[in-house]
Amino acid sequence: MIIKKKINNEKHIIHLTNIRELEKHLFKEISNLDILIIDRSLISIRLLKKISKKFQDRTLVLMGNEKIKSLNNYENIIEKIIKMGIQRKSKIYSFGGGTIGDLSGFLASTLLRGIDHIMIPTSLLAMVDSSIGGKTGINSEYGKNLIGSFYLPKRVIICPEFINTLPKREVACGFAEVIKYSIIKPGSLNKILYNQEDIINFLSLIIENSIKTKLSYVSDFKEKSSLRSSRAVLNFGHTIGHAIENSNSYNSSIKHGEAIAIGIIIELKISQHLGYYKKSLDPIIKMIRNFGLPTDYSKYISKNNIKELINKMKFDKKVNDGNVSFICIDNKGGFVKDITFKNLETILLQII
Ligand SMILES: NC(=O)c1ccc[n+]([C@@H]2O[C@H](COP(=O)([O-])OP(=O)(O)OC[C@H]3O[C@@H](n4cnc5c(N)ncnc54)[C@H](O)[C@@H]3O)[C@@H](O)[C@H]2O)c1
Ligand SMILES: [Zn+2]
Known part of the structure; x- marks a missing residue:
């Protein structure tokens, strides 16, 4: 099943699918210029094992929680990604809840003034809320989500099966x-x-x-x-x-x-x-x-x-x-x- 919706001349494309289809699709399109960001809670899932093997040292494994949405962490990760080597056509694939999604979206929106973000939300909250609408962001010392941007992911791919381990x-x-x-x-x-x-x-x-x-x-x-x-x-x-x-x-x-x-x-x-x-x-x-x-x-x-x-x-x-x-x-x-x-x-x- 696929939901497609166009927003503001840009396509807000949301796929509702299953992990098997996702796997077929991903292995066709990922390139060796892309970056993978995943939540540590997901690493035992077969697809994630397989995909992180494919990305090898272009994989960043983070502990999905509010602390990762900090300026310090953002700086640390963005420098790591730049060091890995990226181009305008590089894409970020993120797998995780809302914290991973918000941080990855902000990274994608600021790297080289914007590279594509393919977001795969894995918590229910991220599937129904944070992955929709294009808000990205991190927290300031003075409050939540005060640093951020409006940046639509190129695609949001939702597989409800991820909820089995949530x-x-x-x-x-x-x-x-x-x-x-x-x-x-x-x-x-x-x-x-x-x-x-x-x-x-x-x-x-x-x-x-x-x-x-x-x-x-x-x-x-x-x-x-x-x-x-x-x-x-x-x-x-x-x-x-x-x-x-x-x-x-x-x-x-x-x-x-x-x-x-x-x-x-x-x-x-x-x-x-x-x-x-x-x-x-x-x-x-x-x-x-x-x-x-x-x-x-x-x-x-x-x-x-x-x-x-x-x-x-x-x-x-x-x-x-x-x-x-x-x-x-x-x-x-x-x-x-x-x-x-x-x-x-x-x-x-x-x-x-
Ligand atoms: N951008 C937006 O429009 C928007 C809207 C609402 C909320 N948010 C943000 O979303 C964040 C909250 O999202 P959240 O509740 O997903 O938090 P989260 O990313 O911290 O995930 C919650 C917990 O679930 C774990 N997890 C995620 N997927 C899993 C899975 N499939 N199996 C096992 N464990 C899994 C994570 O490791 C984490 O421990 C907040 O930072 C909030 O500000 C953003
Ligand atoms: Zn809410």
Whole structure:
């Protein structure tokens, strides 16, 4: 199965396929000028063993985690790649989760002012979210993803089978983003997510629907003015989620997807409080819990730390002039609503 979509005159090409097809395809096109970047967690997978043999000393094996998205690491790796020898027609092939993808994309966008990047995302989060939309980047000492570029991979190749080796907690984190899509754009994803008995059989369909949902918001790089189609809608669950992650210093006690799960619940409660969301939250909370994501928010948000969380939000990129572009949900899905921090604090104090 292949999904193709054109973005901004450049082709945003996303293939949904399987490892066998990927293998056939890769061995046909790789050249001895190319570079391979892989996540260490994948090296025991047969294809990766085979392909790193082919790339030999043009292979970089990295431990996929947030620490690799640093300026120091970027400098170290880019110098290594330049030393290996590259030309404008060299390509970077990356296999890994979102951290490997973001770093490899930024390397590709800056090497010789841009070489081709073939991205093979291997975590669920990377398949449904970070590989789509062309954002690349690394972290600054002052915040996440502050150094980066918009640079579309030449191709994104998705093989859902890679998820077989992904730790359960990481799978759950990927589902937090899928659940987000199903709420901001209600449709076919909803039906599949509520029927969890054979969810794994539906993985390809879930990934495909998630990609289509994300693409509908990022189909060009300009910020759309419409409150429903703005890229900002993808931030649903993230205003509160990022503040929670930030106040836990981005440590692994709460992972991104877990913070987003809490963010989704609190932000739905806010939509309910404002009269937009008129249904009970119980089915969504139950579904989130069934995916192995946290739903008890009392550990992360309480009347005592609301002020601290609001202060963290003030540093979010979605903030302007004392307002936060908040994402509310009604029966049609997500839309942007500017809320002042003062109002947000008052609402949170009432609903928590
Ligand atoms: N560019 C974007 O638009 C965008 C969007 C969302 C998130 N992101 C970024 O994505 C990153 C998070 O991505 P992530 O959750 O994939 O994190 P990650 O890259 O740290 O991967 C999570 C863990 O899963 C392991 N892993 C990956 N694939 C595996 C597999 N198939 N089998 C076994 N283990 C595997 C990794 O080694 C790592 O330990 C963050 O840095 C975030 O900023 C970027
Ligand atoms: Zn996210």
